[in-house]
Amino acid sequence: MNKDTPLDQIQDSDVSPTELDSVIDTNKELYDQLNAMPEIEALEAISVDDEKDEKEKDAPNPIFELVNRVQTFYAENELARYASWAFLLILISTSALTIIEYDMFNGSVKDHTEGSFTFGDTEPNWLDTFFHTFWWSIVTFTTVGYGDVSPITHLGKFLTIIIMLLNFGVVTLLGGAVASVLVAQRLTGDDTLDENKFDGHLVIAGWNKTVPSVLNLIESNKDSTSVIILVNEMDKEVIQRAITGYERLDITHIPENFTHESVLRKAFLDKAGTFMILPDSSGLLPHEDPDEDKTVLTCLTAKSISEACNVIAHVLDVENVSHLQRANANEIVIPDEHVPHLLAKHVTDPGVPQFFDDLILKEEEDKGLQEVKIPRTLNGQTHNKISAFYKFKYGWLLVGYAIRKAGFSLDEQMGESGSPLIRNMIKEQLDGAGINLTSDEHVVVEINPPDDYKIDGKHSALVLR
Amino acid sequence: MNPTAEQIQKINHFSKVNIDLCAIIASVVEIQECEPKEQLLTEGDTGDTMVLVFQGQVEVSKNMMVKTASGFTTSRKPIIRLETTDPPPAKDPETEATVFVVEAPAFGIGEFSLVLDNAIRTAHVNATTPLKYGILSLEDFTTIVMDHPEIGGAVYFEVAKSAVNNLATASGDISNLTQAFFFALTR
Structure with missing residues (x-):
């Protein structure tokens, strides 16, 4: 037909x-x-x-991964650094004492252990003596001082004085380090994040009742990012209750004001894949409306930190759409935008609104309408072949494509037309005003194209799974 | 001293004019000299003379309002430099060129004055090297054309070509400025 x-x-x-x-x-x-x-x-x-x-x-090499983890832990943990150096100092001083006062400690091992030696057979060997010296050092360092071993010779006493003075410095440093780490953690709100974990992650600024649903949908889509940072001033316990129970998602909460640049930087926005700004109900009474100026301001701040970051802004008031467009938000979500269409469809095409509900609200794992990447080798193929590929290989129905369109480039648009003087002046003036000559990439969709429609590397498939 | 007919014919606008007729034009032009930095034409002035440059280099510039750190200010922006090749300038230019240098055996500036009475100068023209030039007035040229109408066809055709080129460039500039304006508004 x-x-x-x-x-x-x-x-x-x-x-x-x-x-x-x-x-x-x-x-x-x-x-x-x-x-x-x-x-x-x-x-x-x-x-x-x-x-x-x-x-x-x-799959990384496990040895390299272990070494990397140890290096990272050492570099980032002040306490670990001090403890390592203290332990090293104790080992060095113990080794020195074992060598210098070998006879004394060796004799002491004999007196205390009464013929049963762990490492030596009938006589205590150097390992027994070293361990005994190490024991004495720790007893002296920690100021416990059992008195089971004590220096007799002048040289022994002299070295012990050095050990005790050394102990004074090491214990003080160690104690100070513990205290400083605890104080620093208290001051920074205990939210020092591991930078290596955050790359291409999702940052959600603001909190409202839609966030748990958003998280549920992201959790169920295995192909999407699993690392999420929530930035809002909601009560920590409320957030903690809301984010427990997710198996796949790794969620971190920063309980600070997301309009501040320093806070967004703390959430590693410069490395984030997507930044979602929602109407923020943190600290509001039930009848109070979120301040949407914060959304616009945050969008501006985010774009100044990372022009490439994909910013999705959700606004309740359509008046703010133009502001967000000027702030260069990549996608703007307006609630109730689809309501008139859905209502009309109930009259004109009963079943279609229910179909949309089922399609969009499907929260089962890997079900519903999803965007999937197309194998690179399929570039240049026609729609009917791509469609057959997904149908026969995975049993999915290909309904259309999401196409990444390159941003508008004023420089390219001007080309060689007009005089070089005017072209250069436009570039200089826009550059001086901080206006980028190229706009961001944006996504458009092509639904059910003709069979001979050809795809390229900018296309990804929208499939019904 | 008058220029030779050959010197007049080297100028693009008169290249299609017979050498004998060029001699008539040469007879009404007096060769003058000027030093670097001397201003030959001023933007916004009216004039009924065409400047014929026989030797040297000039810089064409325009006043532009630009935004700087201290606010909006008018600054003179060089557009292009024109340089003779036959003969080349007697000395190197005093300042380094920051714009494209167009070379020609000899060239004319303010050609619209051969058509319009009191044409408005659209740019400043300054000498950047010692210059040998001549002035052809509208009155003299009109008289010559009246006596020898065949000169008019060739010269007016070149002037018209120049005007059309300027129009095409201006159209491109308007298009670019309009795009930049809307682009800036949406950012």
């Missing part, structure tokens, strides 16, 4: 059982042909290889 046939005529058209069988058989044959296409079979092998390669790439 012709694709351009009006919908009402499709319903009215007379289709005989024979014609129906014929249509099904023809399509079955077409599907079989598509499934048997060499490029799709080859692609299956390629995509499996790609997955393997990805896994191999992702």
Whole structure:
């Protein structure tokens, strides 16, 4: 049947059982042909290889990982640094004493252990003596001083004085380090974040009742980022209760004012993949409305930190849309925008609104409408082949594409037209005013394109899973 | 001293004019000299003379209002430099060129004055090297054209070509400025 046939005529058209069988058989044959296409079979092998390669790439060497972790822990933990150096000093002084006062400590081991030696057989060896000296050092360092071993010779006493003076410095430093770490943690709100973990993560500024639903949907989509930072001034306990129970998500809460640049930097916004700004109900009474100027201000601040960051802003008042557009927000979500359409569809096309509800609100794991990447090797292929690929390989229905459109470039647009003087002056003046000559990439969708529609690297598939 | 007919023919606007007729034009032009930095034309002035440069280099510049750290200010922006090649300038330019230098055997500036009475100068013109130039007035040229109409066709065609080129550039500038204006408004 012709694709351009009006919908009402499709319903009215007379289709005989024979014609129906014929249509099904023809399509079955077409599907079989598509499934048997060499490029799709080859692609299956390629995509499996790609997955393997990805896994191999992702698996780090465990030894390097351990060394890296130790290095990171040492570099970032002041207490660990002091403790390591204190332990090293004790070991050095113990070794020195073992060597210098070997006879004295060796004799002391004999007197105390009465013939049963751990390392030596009948006589205490150097290891027994070293351990005994180490024991004495720790007893002296910690000011416990059992008195079971004490220096006798002048040299021994002299070295002990050095040990005790050393102890004074080390214990004081160690104690001071413990105190300073505790005080620093108290002052910074105990929110020092591990920088290595945050790259391409999601930052959500503001808190309202929609956040748990957003988190649920992100949790159920395994392909999306799992690292999330919430920045809001909501009560810590409320947030803690809301974020427990997520298996996949790694959520961190920064309980500070998200309009401040320093706070956004603390959330590593410069490395974030997406920044979501929501109407903030933190600290508001039930009848109070969120201050949406904060959303615009935060969008401006975020774009000044990272022009490349994908900023999604949610506003309740449509008046703020133009402000957010000027603030260069990538996507602006306005509530109730779709309500008139849905209401009208209840009248004109019953079933369509329910379909949308089911499609959008599906929170089951990896179900519903999702954006998935298209294998690079499929670039240049037509829509019908891509569609067949997803249908036969995964059983998904391809409904359209999300296309990343390059931002508008004023420089490219001007080209060589006009005089160089005016072109240069425009560039200089806009640059001086802090206006970037290129606008951000944005996403447009192409729904159910014609069969011969060709895709490129900017396309990703919108599939019904 | 008058220039030679060959010197006049080297100028683009008169290149299609017969050498004998060029001699007639040369007869009404007096060769003058000036030093670097001397201003030949001033933007905004009216004038009915065309400057014919036989040797040397000039810089064409325009007044532009630009925004600086201290606010809006008018500054003179060089647009282009024109330099003769036959003969080349007697000395190197006193200042380094920051704009494109267009070379020609000889060139004319203010050609619209051969058409318009009291045409407004659209840019400043300053000498950047010692200059040998001549002045062709509208009155003299009109008289010559009246006596020898065949000169008019060739010269007016070149002037019209220049005007059309300027119009195309201005159209591009308006387009660029409009785009930049809307682009800046949306940021």
